[in-house]
Amino acid sequence: MTRTVEIAPTFEDWQAAARTLLHDGVPPAEVRWRETARAEQPSLLTEPSAPPPRGGARVPRQFLDLARNAAAAADPARWQILYEVLWRLVHEDHELLEAEGDPTMRRLKSLAKREGEGAAQFVPPGAGLAELRAAAARCTGCELYRHATQTVFGRGPADARIVFVGEQPGDQEDRKGAPFVGPAGDVFDRAMTEVGLDRTRVYVTNAVKHFKFVEKGKRRIHQTPGMSELTACRPWLEAELALIKPGVLVCLGATAAHAVFGADFRLMKDRGRFAPTRWADKTIATLHPSAVLRGEDETQQARLYGILLEDLRLIAGV
Numbered sequence: 506m507t508r509t510v511e512i513a514p515t516f517e518d519w520q521a522a523a524r525t526l527l528h529d530g531v532p533p534a535e536v537r538w539r540e541t542a543r544a545e546q547p548s549l550l551t552e553p554s555a556p557p558p559r560g561g562a563r564v565p566r567q568f569l570d571l572a573r574n575a576a577a578a579a580d581p582a583r584w585q586i587l588y589e590v591l592w593r594l595v596h597e598d599h600e601l602l603e604a605e606g607d608p609t610m611r612r613l614k615s616l617a618k619r620e621g622e623g624a625a626q627f628v629p630p631g632a633g634l635a636e637l638r639a640a641a642a643r644c645t646g647c648e649l650y651r652h653a654t655q656t657v658f659g660r661g662p663a664d665a666r667i668v669f670v671g672e673q674p675g676d677q678e679d680r681k682g683a684p685f686v687g688p689a690g691d692v693f694d695r696a697m698t699e700v701g702l703d704r705t706r707v708y709v710t711n712a713v714k715h716f717k718f719v720e721k722g723k724r725r726i727h728q729t730p731g732m733s734e735l736t737a738c739r740p741w742l743e744a745e746l747a748l749i750k751p752g753v754l755v756c757l758g759a760t761a762a763h764a765v766f767g768a769d770f771r772l773m774k775d776r777g778r779f780a781p782t783r784w785a786d787k788t789i790a791t792l793h794p795s796a797v798l799r800g801e802d803e804t805q806q807a808r809l810y811g812i813l814l815e816d817l818r819l820i821a822g823v
């Protein structure tokens with residue numbers, strides 16, 4: 506008899522279900538795994554409905570690491586493969602993880618490609634925005650996910666005409682899980698309102714989806730993402746832009762401008778002018794709202810804010 510097991514597509518849900526199945530002695534051939542709708546907020550789904558039996562079979566730590574990485578991949582067959590390996594580890598072959606020639610092990614290892622290989626392997630093909638967001642929540646494409654609180658994916662409607670791209674989430678964004686909701690977000694909101702742009706109708710995202718920082722005492726100090734993180738994270742931005750197909754794409758600051766226009770782009774010289782790119786007929790760069798806050802004194806801050814406003818007015822006018 507075949508059992509259909511529904512799980513949210515997370516390692517924790519799979520693990521809870523697999524423990525129960527193993528405990529009940531259900532062999533892999535009798536299990537059909539089905540993913541329930543990918544939730545917007547995976548954190549709400551981590552509570553299993555029934556407490557899984559604990560103890561029982563002991564599996565090597567190495568398997569759990571592999572399983573955790575494989576669970577984050579996009580292939581719907583991963584749950585089945587994971588359970589098959591777990592079953593065989595427990596019932597048939599304790600050395601299975603070492604079996605180089607075993608086809609299922611080979612598949613598992615390729616699913617569990619290590620971090621640092623970029624986000625592409627986590628992007629589900631043909632996904633909508635909600636599905637992309639849920640998949641990005643499990644991304645381990647570079648090392649930044651290790652210390653950050655959560656993935657901060659873009660926010661806004663899928664049919665937005667204007668997309669804004671910042672650099673990476675800051676401290677507040679990392680805690681709240683949404684882009685531009687800290688001090689830079691306040692500057693952004695004020696400027697948007699002032700030029701008559703409705704933030705709820707635009708899509709706002711970042712070039713890198715995890716907060717990069719160093720700890721100084723209790724504070725977490727922002728670090729500019731490097732080329733390797735930008736490259737690793739780029740598939741998410743590509744997927745967002747391919748789906749939304751904005752008419753206007755706005756780079757906030759030099760990092761986003763370099764990601765979109767290339768390394769030769771000089772923000773203060775080249776900002777404030779529309780140019781076509783493969784993502785949008787009208788692509789433009791302006792100051793990062795944080796740059797306004799970094800102005801030395803009030804006069805300087807007012808001047809920088811004025812530049813941001815000037816560019817946003819241009820954008821509001823198209």
Ligand code: URA
Binds near residue numbers: 672690
């Ligand atoms: N700075 C950014 O570039 N993005 C955010 O989301 C917040 C601050």
Ligand code: SF4
Binds near residue numbers: 644648713738741
């Ligand atoms: Fe994945 Fe981007 Fe986060 Fe790196 S920064 S783990 S590539 S989402």
